[in-house]
Amino acid sequence: MTAEELDIQLFTTAIKQASGYDFSNYSEKSLRRRLAKVLMDNKMDLKTLVAEIRKNGQFAEKIVKEITVNTTELFRDPAVWQAIRYRILPYFKEHKVINIWHAGCSTGQEVYSMLILLNEVGMLDKARVFGTDLNSDVLEVARKGVYKYRFNIGYLDNFDKVIKENPYNYEIFYDVPYSKYFEIDKNKDLITMNKFLTEKAVFKKHDLVQDDNIFPCKFDIIMCRNVIIYFNYNLQNRVFQLFHESLYPGGYLILGMHETILGPYSSFFEKKEQFYVKKTT
Amino acid sequence: MKVKGFMAKTENIGYKAVIIGGSAGSFQVVTNILQSLPADFPLPLLLCLHRLKHVRSGFVEALSLKSKLPVIEPFDKDAIKPGKVYLAPANYHMYIELGNRFALSTEETVNHSRPSIDLSFITAAHAFQNKLIGIILSGANKDGAYGLKVIAEMGGFTIVQDPNQCEMPTMTDAAINLFPKHNVWTIEKITNFLINLK
Ligand SMILES: C[S@@+](CC[C@H](N)C(=O)[O-])C[C@H]1O[C@@H](n2cnc3c(N)ncnc32)[C@H](O)[C@@H]1O
Numbered sequence: 283m284t285a286e287e288l289d290i291q292l293f294t295t296a297i298k299q300a301s302g303y304d305f306s307n308y309s310e311k312s313l314r315r316r317l318a319k320v321l322m323d324n325k326m327d328l329k330t331l332v333a334e335i336r337k338n339g340q341f342a343e344k345i346v347k348e349i350t351v352n353t354t355e356l357f358r359d360p361a362v363w364q365a366i367r368y369r370i371l372p373y374f375k376e377h378k379v380i381n382i383w384h385a386g387c388s389t390g391q392e393v394y395s396m397l398i399l400l401n402e403v404g405m406l407d408k409a410r411v412f413g414t415d416l417n418s419d420v421l422e423v424a425r426k427g428v429y430k431y432r433f434n435i436g437y438l439d440n441f442d443k444v445i446k447e448n449p450y451n452y453e454i455f456y457d458v459p460y461s462k463y464f465e466i467d468k469n470k471d472l473i474t475m476n477k478f479l480t481e482k483a484v485f486k487k488h489d490l491v492q493d494d495n496i497f498p499c500k501f502d503i504i505m506c507r508n509v510i511i512y513f514n515y516n517l518q519n520r521v522f523q524l525f526h527e528s529l530y531p532g533g534y535l536i537l538g539m540h541e542t543i544l545g546p547y548s549s550f551f552e553k554k555e556q557f558y559v560k561k562t563t
Numbered sequence: 564m565k566v567k568g569f570m571a572k573t574e575n576i577g578y579k580a581v582i583i584g585g586s587a588g589s590f591q592v593v594t595n596i597l598q599s600l601p602a603d604f605p606l607p608l609l610l611c612l613h614r615l616k617h618v619r620s621g622f623v624e625a626l627s628l629k630s631k632l633p634v635i636e637p638f639d640k641d642a643i644k645p646g647k648v649y650l651a652p653a654n655y656h657m658y659i660e661l662g663n664r665f666a667l668s669t670e671e672t673v674n675h676s677r678p679s680i681d682l683s684f685i686t687a688a689h690a691f692q693n694k695l696i697g698i699i700l701s702g703a704n705k706d707g708a709y710g711l712k713v714i715a716e717m718g719g720f721t722i723v724q725d726p727n728q729c730e731m732p733t734m735t736d737a738a739i740n741l742f743p744k745h746n747v748w749t750i751e752k753i754t755n756f757l758i759n760l761k
Contacts, residue, residue: 284685309660309668310661311658312666312670351669351671353670508669511639511667511668511669538639540639541639
């Protein structure tokens with residue numbers, strides 16, 4: 283049976299009853315594809331999978347984790363990070379604290395990218411940086427801050443672009459060694475984030491479908507990239523409402539390179555370049 | 564002339580979209596096709612092209628240079644509109660959802676590719692059924708062969724660039740081997756066919 287023919291409602295209903303997670307408002311095409319992949323990986327047909335989900339709560343949890351797409355990179359889309367560095371962070375320079383939330387942070391590379399950037403501009407001490415995700419396995423990886431070198435080697439180019447070069451002035455070059463932020467062990471094939479970064483980051487489980495703001499504060503910056511592409515229009519609206527409530531007026535919402543706010547919440551934000559700024563009124 | 568005769572048979576079918584997949588050696592071909600298409604081209608033209616890892620930007624600009632149609636990298640959930648050329652964004656899979664919209668995804672690479680031509684083709688085949696034209700151009704891997712077969716099986720019209728004409732014939736060969744009934748055409752013939760679509 284192809285992904286196109288799967289009865290995804292059968293699946294979402296079973297998952298909801300067994301685990302409480304609700305995938306019924308995820309984008310259909312990618313959900314179908316993920317489900318097809320999960321069936322292949324587990325060598326099951328849909329009926330067997332659904333039966334197993336219903337009788338085994340742990341199995342249901344495992345499937346929830348397999349359904350989510352967790353791809354991420356260090357300094358993914360360098361142009362965005364350059365803009366954060368030179369256009370957004372200076373705006374908060376005089377603030378006493380700066381609160382940042384990475385929603386759907388996966389294995390944490392995005393959070394570490396932000397911490398490295400904050401350190402470079404001398405704002406790390408006053409920053410509180412939170413990463414959340416629905417998948418507790420990726421959060422465990424994020425907390426450790428240890429990654430495969432092989433998979434991340436390409437992203438050192440991103441680091442160079444964002445940390446060493448200045449796109450607004452090509453005569454400037456900051457000679458920052460990688461070892462300032464992470465240790466590369468080619469033999470063990472590992473990149474390990476330095477302790478002052480892993481100790482600074484706070485990772486918590488949070489479900490964008492059902493949970494409210496779980497932090498005792500509002501935010502200056504919310505970053506949520508390549509997460510809402512997996513949600514349908516209605517669920518996207520729910521998430522925009524949550525982000526709107528959780529931001530300070532003047533706070534920034536940073537979506538992925540190819541994501542926009544469609545629908546009613548677009549009028550509550552002002553678009554500045556590729557970023558959304560919460561309107562004051 | 565052969566093209567003309569063929570047109571008579573197909574022109575009233577009411578195609579809803581054209582989707583083109585290509586890899587190494589396809590950039591020039593696509594540029595030429597875009598240059599030839601009239602400003603009032605009546606369908607959306609979807610492009611799923613592999614690009615080199617480091618060519619993440621500048622691609623749209625390069626394709627736009629000679630195109631009379633606007634070339635866009637779609638955003639997630641953008642509506643698919645006629646007379647526009649949509650290029651799958653670097654590092655995303657581009658799905659076609661029912662309801663005539665795009666959906667993007669950062670899932671793992673498929674056949675070492677993101678965007679994956681197979682995924683764009685398969686989802687387009689299900690969205691547009693027999694109202695879809697699928698075209699495979701030059702390329703150095705096998706991505707797209709399966710997707711083109713799905714388009715044909717759903718009743719869509721499928722074309723493979725003549726492998727003799729391809730800089731890299733791996734992709735076209737794979738498509739033909741998997742499903743020999745595709746139309747195998749030269750670029751001139753493909754371009755003519757597209758120009759005459761109503
Ligand atoms: C593709 S990753 C994006 C990682 C990172 N933001 C980036 O752009 O590189 C998407 C993440 O969203 C998470 N996610 C999916 N549904 C979620 C939900 N309902 N609540 C919170 N996180 C969710 C997934 O577990 C996954 O880690």
